[in-house]
Amino acid sequence: xxxxxxxxxxxxxxxxxxxxxxxxxxxxxxxxxxxxxxxxxxxxxxxxxxxxxxxxxxxxxxxxxxxxxxxxxxxxxxxxxxxxxxxxxxxxxxxxxxxxxxxxxxxxxxxxxxxxxxxxxxxxxxxxxxxxxxxxxxxxxxxxxxxxxxxxxxxxxxxxxxxxxxxxxxxxxxxxxxxxxxxxxxx
Amino acid sequence: xxxxxxxxxxxxxxxxxxxxxxxxxxxxxxxxxxxxxxxxxxxxxxxxxxxxxxxxxxxxxxxxxxxxxxxxxxxxxxxxxxxxxxxxxxxxxx
Numbered sequence: 001x002x003x004x005x006x007x008x009x010x011x012x013x014x015x016x017x018x019x020x021x022x023x024x025x026x027x028x029x030x031x032x033x034x035x036x037x038x039x040x041x042x043x044x045x046x047x048x049x050x051x052x053x054x055x056x057x058x059x060x061x062x063x064x065x066x067x068x069x070x071x072x073x074x075x076x077x078x079x080x081x082x083x084x085x086x087x088x089x090x091x092x093x094x095x096x097x098x099x100x101x102x103x104x105x106x107x108x109x110x111x112x113x114x115x116x117x118x119x120x121x122x123x124x125x126x127x128x129x130x131x132x133x134x135x136x137x138x139x140x141x142x143x144x145x146x147x148x149x150x151x152x153x154x155x156x157x158x159x160x161x162x163x164x165x166x167x168x169x170x171x172x173x174x175x176x177x178x179x180x181x182x183x184x185x186x187x
Numbered sequence: 188x189x190x191x192x193x194x195x196x197x198x199x200x201x202x203x204x205x206x207x208x209x210x211x212x213x214x215x216x217x218x219x220x221x222x223x224x225x226x227x228x229x230x231x232x233x234x235x236x237x238x239x240x241x242x243x244x245x246x247x248x249x250x251x252x253x254x255x256x257x258x259x260x261x262x263x264x265x266x267x268x269x270x271x272x273x274x275x276x277x278x279x280x281x
Contacts, residue, residue: 006253007253007254007255008250008253008254009254009255009258010249010250010251010253010254016258020261020265023265024265027265027268027269027272030269030272030273031269031272031273031276033273034272034273034274034275034276034277035276035280037276037277037280038276038277038278038279038280038281039280041225041280041281045223045224045225046223049223053211053214053215057207057208057211060207061204061207064200064203064204064207065200067200067244067248068196068197068199068200068248070248071196071247071248072194072196075194075196166248166249167249170244170245170248170249171249173244173248174240174241174244174245177237177240177241177244178237178241178269178270180207181210181233181234181236181237182273184214185210185211185213185214185229185233186214186229186230186233186234186273186277187214187224187225187226187229187230187233
């Protein structure tokens with residue numbers, strides 16, 4: 001962990017190109033949200049009051065923890081400790097499952113209260129942004145399960161594959177940080 | 188397993204959680220009065236906190252601090268454009 005460490009891209013470069021593309025696509029969604037919010041501040045603010053802040057904060061901490069575990073898994077792999085890397089990766093994936101579970105409860109309670117995607121402009125963005133994000137979480141979980149199974153079978157270091165999967169997973173985390181701020185916190 | 192207390196990543200995670208709780212406190216009625224009113228200072232604070240959090244994730248978890256210049260520039264450009272644009276649209280709509 002020294003700053004003099006050699007220049008290095010974590011994982012496959014192709015994944016980075018994909019991640020950068022994804023980030024810019026989400027940037028367009030965020031811009032649309034911000035523009036529409038600017039047109040209807042009062043509506044967005046009053047709708048935002050109906051969200052359960054606790055769910056948003058819980059899920060943020062769950063996903064940050066998941067990212068930490070996956071980053072620690074990469075470190076363990078580099079040290080040649082495949083068993084620890086595998087365990088940390090599984091724990092990171094479990095946090096991802098927890099994120100989806102919390103999000104499902106949140107959606108269920110909203111829908112049960114009659115708040116659907118067509119309620120108003122704010123909830124259209126709420127369901128669209130959180131729904132798109134959950135699809136990315138599911139894809140990330142697929143990658144984690146695939147990597148975990150590979151480690152179980154081979155028990156050989158798979159550093160680049162793990163770094164590549166981790167890069168995607170951290171992107172899912174950072175997108176949530178922005179979505180959480182835009183939907184739950186901005187006033 | 189790496190020792191958590193001697194690991195930079197642990198402290199990055201602690202900073203991320205602290206920033207999350209601080210933003211939450213500032214944006215809800217516990218921190219700054221009624222949460223049902225427009226607040227430019229809360230919005231600006233929340234966006235700055237998000238900037239710091241996302242940059243911590245990019246630099247430390249995604250290890251972009253060790254990456255070549257093109258990747259570091261791309262990540263920083265994305266952050267500045269996204270959060271600048273969000274605040275710009277928010278501000279012009281007031």
